[in-house]
Amino acid sequence: MTAGPGDDRPRAPRILLGVSGGIAAYKAAELVRALVREGAEVRAILTRRAEAFVTPLTLATLTGHPVERTEFGEPPSPSILHIDLVRWADALVVAPATGNVLARFARGLADDLLSTVYLAFDGPVVVAPAMNPRMWDHPETRENVARLGHRGAVIVPPEEGFLACGDEGAGRLAPLEAIVAEALAAARRSSSLDGVHVAVSAGPTFEPIDPARFVGNRSSGRMGFAIAAAARARGARVTLVHGPVTITPPWGVETVAVRTALEMREAMHEAARTARVVVMAAAVADHRPAGPAERKISRKEPWSLELVPNPDILAELVAARRPGQVIVGFAAETHDLVERAKAKKQRKGCDLLVANDVSGAGSGFEADDNRVTLIDEQGRAEPWPLMPKRQVAERLLDRIEPLLAERPAP
């Protein structure tokens, strides 16, 4: 982020602050002050109900910008306000976020300016909920928060404490310092991979036995898709090479659909010719049936299937590594996770290796969450807690970026 050609000064991070209508909205004024003190430029959107708690004049004075309240601007302007705002912003921060706002975001409603902006914004989103503990604990709210987390929003959870309504419990807006830190980090992320080509593989491969049957595996592609989405949100140009999956590719990435390991190999070598970052998150079949039958094989008993090894694409990509390239592998294991992953990283020669235990439910294959252990550049194991795959993706990119910076592009 620079101020302009020939000027290396970083320009101020641009935060679009959405304030929704809970009592904690009174804290929005302090939040704006804190963001501005940290050097951010802030524009605020007030929902209709938030105006009952904090006035547009207060936030306009503190931000130095008119406060936006309706989809059409006031006075109505010929430009398309929500698009102007999302083009301007590096990050969208919603604090406080009411249960209503969480629900509307989670379901993609666009019936006021803030929810329309959320739908139109493809950069980093930070959400700081605040509400009565019973509302916060409601299963619908839980589900909405989880949904937003899986879509990449950073949730700054509310604290336990004494609330304005007189109840005690979790629901009080997070400390302003926590929201400010997440907001600034999000704004930085929005362009940290600007112009960088990232190639990601995802999903299983299906290896044909005959025209009707194949050997496959349970990979859903969610982890690789999350990495592609996170890299794209940081400004990268992303090529996503994926095997047969049922999930929808993230917006704005180039997809290459393949079926077999041999097709994936070709597509990944092609993408790696220009990629600075290569992430092999696919669960490539280690073997394929030898010479698949041209016609459907009929019942034979007994019948044995001869398998031949597939090429190790990751090892090949490492062997063909371009100058400045960062290469990341994955390892799905069911036992001796750390030892096997460390050995695998050494054998394959990648820079980082993400090991996941696929033996348990709720993590690994087909799940929305993942508990992984990162094997870092020095071969040290770093266990990460269970979290949405999108958060695993963000943390992984946070580790890839310094390696990229150490290895300037040729």
Ligand code: C5P
């Ligand atoms: O050896 P293993 O299959 O456990 O290695 C996993 C890593 O290697 C993953 O990054 C996977 O995408 C990659 N791989 C590959 N080619 C294969 C098998 C796995 O690139 N044939």
